[in-house]
Amino acid sequence: MTPSEQRQPGKEDSLLCPSYLAKPGAQLFGLVNAEGRISYLRHPITIDATFVQAARAGRPAEERFRFAGKCIQNGCHQWSDAKQACALVDRLIDQMEKTAEASLPACPIRSRCRWFRQRGQTACAQCDEVIRHKEITFIDALSAP
Numbered sequence: 803m804t805p806s807e808q809r810q811p812g813k814e815d816s817l818l819c820p821s822y823l824a825k826p827g828a829q830l831f832g833l834v835n836a837e838g839r840i841s842y843l844r845h846p847i848t849i850d851a852t853f854v855q856a857a858r859a860g861r862p863a864e865e866r867f868r869f870a871g872k873c874i875q876n877g878c879h880q881w882s883d884a885k886q887a888c889a890l891v892d893r894l895i896d897q898m899e900k901t902a903e904a905s906l907p908a909c910p911i912r913s914r915c916r917w918f919r920q921r922g923q924t925a926c927a928q929c930d931e932v933i934r935h936k937e938i939t940f941i942d943a944l945s946a947p
């Protein structure tokens with residue numbers, strides 16, 4: 803663990819997954835911009851069923867927005883029981899290999915983000931290229947046979 807990956811404060815049971823599905827109650831915190839990167843909102847917005855229905859028109863909402871929701875730990879297939887941590891952020895960092903920059907992008911969920919809690923600024927360095935495609939993230943697609 804490098805200095806930029808030092809664990810950050812945040813209660814385990816209140817952490818948010820930053821690669822969540824579009825469903826009522828989720829927090830909208832980023833938009834996919836014209837460059838295919840995430841533009842973070844100033845404040846997260848709790849979405850409802852009406853938003854979800856509208857956002858799904860044409861293509862999956864997760865391909866146009868980023869959502870956060872409660873990290874369910876071992877209830878998620880991305881959870882590592884061995885590490886007691888989210889394995890997805892480790893895979894993102896291993897495959898994308900982007901180094902942390904001195905300044906962090908403004909992100910409205912950082913104080914409760916699971917990935918930031920685990921990997922600090924190094925997680926944030928990968929994050930603006932992460933787009934969830936329905937049930938998998940792009941990184942799953944990259945590693946698929």
Ligand code: SF4
Pocket residue numbers: 820907909910911912913915916917918925926927929930
């Ligand atoms: S990894 Fe960093 S930029 Fe991404 S959602 Fe978490 S705190 Fe925000």
